[in-house]
Amino acid sequence: MSLPAPVAEEFVEGNFxxxxxxxxxxxxxxxxxxxxxxxxxxxxxxxxxxxxxEASGQVELFDPLLGEDLPAGYKIKTAEPWNGxxxxxxxxxxxxxxxxxxxFDGHKFPxxxxxxxxxxxxxxxxxGGHPLVNGDFSQLTLVQIDAHADLRQELNGEPFSHxxxxxxxxxxxxxxxxxxxxxxxxxxxxxxxxxxDDVTTFFASDIHSSSNSSWGRWIETLxxxxxxxxxxxxxxxxxxxxxxxxxxxxxxxLTFWQIIETIQELFSASxxxxxxxxxxxxxxxxxxxxxxxxxxxxxxxxxxHHIDNRRNGKWADTSEDNDIQNNHVFDKNYFExx
Ligand SMILES: [Mn+2]
Numbered sequence: 001m002s003l004p005a006p007v008a009e010e011f012v013e014g015n016f017x018x019x020x021x022x023x024x025x026x027x028x029x030x031x032x033x034x035x036x037x038x039x040x041x042x043x044x045x046x047x048x049x050x051x052x053x054e055a056s057g058q059v060e061l062f063d064p065l066l067g068e069d070l071p072a073g074y075k076i077k078t079a080e081p082w083n084g085x086x087x088x089x090x091x092x093x094x095x096x097x098x099x100x101x102x103x104f105d106g107h108k109f110p111x112x113x114x115x116x117x118x119x120x121x122x123x124x125x126x127x128g129g130h131p132l133v134n135g136d137f138s139q140l141t142l143v144q145i146d147a148h149a150d151l152r153q154e155l156n157g158e159p160f161s162h163x164x165x166x167x168x169x170x171x172x173x174x175x176x177x178x179x180x181x182x183x184x185x186x187x188x189x190x191x192x193x194x195x196x197d198d199v200t201t202f203f204a205s206d207i208h209s210s211s212n213s214s215w216g217r218w219i220e221t222l223x224x225x226x227x228x229x230x231x232x233x234x235x236x237x238x239x240x241x242x243x244x245x246x247x248x249x250x251x252x253x254l255t256f257w258q259i260i261e262t263i264q265e266l267f268s269a270s271x272x273x274x275x276x277x278x279x280x281x282x283x284x285x286x287x288x289x290x291x292x293x294x295x296x297x298x299x300x301x302x303x304x305h306h307i308d309n310r311r312n313g314k315w316a317d318t319s320e321d322n323d324i325q326n327n328h329v330f331d332k333n334y335f336e337x338x
Contacts, residue, residue, distance in 0.1 A: 011057065015078040016111075017300065018057045019071055026077035027310070028303055029103050033082045033096055033115035033122075037089050045247055048282030048292065049081060049113040055289045056296035063304045066311075070300070074307050079103070089160055093122040093335040100126035101330055104276065106318035109306045111299050114280030116247060117150060117234050118160055121168035123278055124230065125334055128172070130275050131318040132228040135328030137172040141229045143222070143266055144177060145237035145259060147250035149185040149201065151192050160335075162247075162281075165232075170198065175227065180207070180218055180262065181237035181254045204252050215258070219265050226271040231302070233259070233279045235295050242294055245285035256294065260301055267305035273315060277302045 011018035016030040032049035061069040070076070082099045086092030096119055103110040104126050112123060124142070127133055133140050144150070144166055151170075155161035160168060170177055176198050183204040185193070193201045200221065206214040240249030242256060254262075267274050279299050285291040309315035331337075 014053060016053055016056050016076065017059060017061060017070060019076050021077065022071070022075045024075060026108055027074040028076045028109045028111060028306060030076070030078045031082070031100060031103060031110055031112045032079070033099070033112055033119050034084070035082070035092065035096065035115040035119050037092070037116070037118060044245070044283040045114065045116045045281055047284050048295070049115060051284030051289070051292040052113050052279070052282050052295045052299070053078065055292040056300065058289070058293060059296050059300050065304055065308050070303065072307055074310070076303065090335040090338065093160065094333055096122035097125040097334065098332055101129050104130040106131035110276045111302060112276070112278035113282060113295070113299065114278060117162040117165040117280045119278070119280060120165040120232055121160065121171070122335070123232070123276070124169045124172050124174070127230050127276055129328055129330050130228065132273060132275055138175050139227050141175045141225055141227060141272070142166070142169055142177045143225070143229055143231045144179045144234070145181050145232070145254065145262060146179060146234040147181060147184050147204070147236040147253055148234070148248070149179065149182050149189040149193065151189040151199070152186060153188070174198070176200065178221060178225070183252050184250050204254065207254065207258070208252065219261070222262065222265040223269050225266070225269050227273070228275045229266065229272050231263070231266060231274055231277040233277065233298060235279060235281045235291065238294065243291045245283040245291040246281045247283060259298055263298070263301050263305055267309055274306065
């Protein structure tokens with residue numbers, strides 16, 4: 001007598017990993033921000049999130065860390081994408097924050113798919129409503145994987161260009177910025193990196209140095225981070241050969257496994273809590289799904305490590321302490337008024 005064939009889980013088109021919707025409040029939410037206004041020359045970041053969702057259908061649901069298939073007993077929701085509302089760039093950034101803020105309630109883990117990196121300040125603004133931040137941005141650490149420092153004050157007169165994403169994020173008064181993979185920056189950005197005590201940068205050239213690699217120091221640095229953390233992953237932090245379709249691919253970047261190790265070390269840092277992550281600058285590749293598939297793999301790894309944190313009691317639900325409606329008043333027109 002043969003065993004009955006396993007019943008295939010329903011695959012849902014348009015959902016991350018094809019996972020069917022489960023009822024109740026989600027533990028993890030996939031948020032799509034198809035935003036593109038200022039990307040320098042690649043076109044198509046506005047198509048990136050949906051391409052990443054589609055490519056995620058090919059990602060393995062099994063990971064040895066969890067020992068079972070995703071969702072591994074947790075609820076992963078793919079939310080409706082941001083609808084693009086806002087008549088100009090600043091109103092759009094306010095619209096993105098408004099779209100994101102309900103998911104930063106301390107119960108859910110938001111995984112944001114972009115869209116150009118210019119969405120970062122809108123994400124940080126929304127993260128201010130997370131109970132662990134509660135409007136005090138000096139509690140929040142930003143970890144950035146990127147080819148570019150994104151520390152310009154403006155690009156072509158636009159302070160909210162994707163090339164200024166980290167600068168605009170730091171304007172909130174964040175605790176610290178840690179960057180890795182950086183290999184494209186201006187003189188002004190380099191000088192800021194050298195002089196700003198709130199910015200620590202691990203250049204790709206040092207990471208890849210055969211005589212004195214700084215990779216070990218990067219891993220130690222991640223382990224030392226304390227408090228709430230947002231992880232922003234510009235897909236161009238990876239070597240350009242892995243993500244040729246991204247807006248501005250740059251050679252000499254991180255390997256796939258260096259990104260994975262960064263995620264692993266950050267999520268397991270004993271005194272840090274990763275409250276949210278984004279994977280941005282995804283551009284659908286036409287001849288092969290490599291770029292969007294790589295982004296989907298990385299987002300999935302973040303989810304796996306988040307679930308592992310929940311299982312190990314390293315991630316506490318703080319939604320009971322949620323003061324979004326109390327202490328921290330979210331300003332719906334924050335960027336418009338700047
Ligand atoms: Mn960037």
